[in-house]
Amino acid sequence: MSFILGKKIGMTQIFQEDGTVTPVTLVEAGPVTVTQVRVKDKDGYEAVQVGYGNDKKLNKPKGGHLKDLKPLKVLRETKVLNDKKRGDEIDVSAFGIGDKVKVSGFSKARGFQGVVKRHGFHGMPASHGHHHVLRHGGSIGQRFPQHTLKGMRMAGRMGGKRITTRGLKILNIDKENNLLAIKGAIPGRRGTLLEITKI
Structure with missing residues (x-):
């Protein structure tokens, strides 16, 4: 299993050899740096923490945590375990064409x-x-039970929630530019931070 962070670029289309057109989402994925490896004896659980992006100004706690690494903007943890050590980099070469992935991100906020x-x-x-x-x-109810039932669908805040889309297929990989072409739509607007996990 592999895990990487990325940024949504937008949608385009790919023409297959038989002439069919497939909609794809382009994601600028990684490279990410392993910042911490959590072990059961010390932390109570096993996980790998990775960092992504470039932060111009780190606060002191984050600066201390990343003192021997480059300044990273985003830190995320994953239960996807591998033999990586602190300071190792993960890029799109960890994935292959045809791999199935799940992608998590925040949906467009619509107010x-x-x-x-x-x-x-x-x-x-x-x-x-x-x-x-x-x-x-x-109508939102009736005379009895004299109150509105839980879960009644009404107007309210829409979007801006964490969404996970599973079973998406990688159709193309550009290792030079760290790009993944993933079949179909992915949650969020352009620039949304995405978590991509191979399943």
Whole structure:
């Protein structure tokens, strides 16, 4: 198993040999640096911490943690274990064309939205006496039990949540530019930090 951090660049398409067009998402993945290896005797669990990006100004605790390494912007832990040591680098060569991966990232934040956009409600009929309520949600309960039930779909904050998409396939790898071409859509906007794990 392999793990890497990356940044979403955007979507494009790849033409296969038989002429079919496949939509892909381009991800600038790594290189990441191993910053800490957690062991069960000392930390109570096993994990590997990696760092990604370049931080211009480190605070003192982070600077002490990375004192013999380059200044890294983002630190993430993973339970994906390998034989790496502190200071080792992981790049896209850890993955292969055809590998299945799961990708985690934060979805696009859309602010406060109504039930039509947020939950896909159909809205009210446009005639038969309806006015000013075309995009309303309708009834939210009944006389009994005299309170609104938990989980009632209503208007509210939409997006900006951590999403994991599983079973995505790597179609192309550009090792010189640290690029992965992953089939299909990936959560987030351009520049979103992504966690990519081989499954």
